[in-house]
Amino acid sequence: MDNNRQSEQSSQPAPSLPASARLPFNHCNLPAVILGSLTFQEHPVPLEIDGVRDFHQDLFATLAAFGRHADRAQRFQDYMTVNFLLDELDEAGLTPGRRRKSRVNANYLRMVRGWSFDSDGREGAVLKRWVESRFGLLARHHAGSLIDRNGDAYHHYVLQGTRGLYATNALEAQLDLLYTYCQYELAREHPHTLxxxxxxxxxxxxxxxxxxxxxxxxxxxxxxxxxxxxxxxxxxxxxxxxxxxxxxxxxxxxxxxxxxxxxxxxxxxxxxxxxxxxxxxxxx
Known part of the structure; x- marks a missing residue:
């Protein structure tokens, strides 16, 4: 009986997402082994980061009243500026007199623009680390292979990501809301499309x-x-x-x-x- 069970297990296909490419936990409505699979690619469902839509429900209720994409985009950016105190960094906790330019500009816009310029730079490391945390998918490459967790490339990646997040103003929460807004807009632009x-x-x-x-x-x-x-x-x-x-x-x-x-x-x-x-x- 044990031999039959072992035979059945060995005949089953291997997971499409290797265990070495995922974390056992994330902050999403689906685990990484599912959302990172080939089955998900073929039969996707909405992904939601824990609590983001509920916490910012007033924003999305407001956006629903705007018919033009440009108006919604402006409303979203205004909301980000006010909600995360992007123009009032002293109130957000930045020590007066120590406004390092890199910290002042370390917001969601800086991250995505930095990615476009160099996805292997500091901003790219922050975004990949954010994906690891929220979706449980491990980065595979950043200025070199990251498969060897003891290698120099991996340690450089972790260092860049950590420094990129240090002393920022709820940067990961800003990225959470950016993703959620992106999904909102895609649903409006491509209704009934997967x-x-x-x-x-x-x-x-x-x-x-x-x-x-x-x-x-x-x-x-x-x-x-x-x-x-x-x-x-x-x-x-x-x-x-x-x-x-x-x-x-x-x-x-x-x-x-x-x-x-x-x-x-x-x-x-x-x-x-x-x-x-x-x-x-x-x-x-």
Whole structure:
């Protein structure tokens, strides 16, 4: 009987998201093993960070009254400024006379703009650490492979992320609300839609961890926990010799260029939460 049980267990497919790529806990309505899986990619559901919508329900009630995206975006930015005292940092606890520029500007806008400039910089480390905390998906790359938790690259990543959060004004809470607002806008812009087709230029197929190779350029890959994509295939051509195309769940879009005016430099950039994905990789 024990042999039969062992045989049944060995015949079961391995999880699509390796245990080494996820945490056993997060601050989301689904565990990482589910939201990071191939099944979730195919059959996504809304993702919610614990308590954010309830705590900021007045904001979303107000946004519902605005018909234009631009008006909602302005209302959101005004709310962020007031709620997080972004223009009143002394009241937020910053010591007078010690206003280091990097700390004064360490807000949600600085983080996403820093990501667009260099996803392997300090702001990128903060965002990847935020994804780890909220969604339980471990970063796989940051200026080098992070698979070796004892390696220099991993220690540098942790140090950058820690320094980036130090003495900031509820920065992770700002990112929580940014993601939640992004999901609100996507639901209004794409009602009854679960996926968006996005592209990413790569120079080598092995830039991503290959879980399984299929036919006709189809691969199952493990993406970093946060990734830049574009909705414009021609734009993706500029960044590599191969094009990676993915059917991305809208619930895994953290933010995108048009969400707030002038937020990102790339007109069609989408920043996507990772995990296991089935993708199609083709040459240009």
């Amino acid at each position: 996926h968006i087709r996005l592209y990413r230029g790569i120079n080598r197929i092995d830039e991503h961890e290959i879980l399984e190779t299929g036919v006709c350029g189809r691969h199952r890959v493990l993406l970093n926990n946060l990734n830049s994509f574009t909705s414009n295939r021609e734009r993706a051509d500029e960044f590599g010799d191969y094009i990676l195309m993915a059917k991305v769940p809208l619930s895994k879009v953290f933010f995108y260029n048009r969400l707030l005016p002038g937020m990102l430099k790339g007109e069609d950039e989408y920043v996507v939460i990772g995990g296991a994905y089935e993708v199609c990789i083709s040459t240009i």
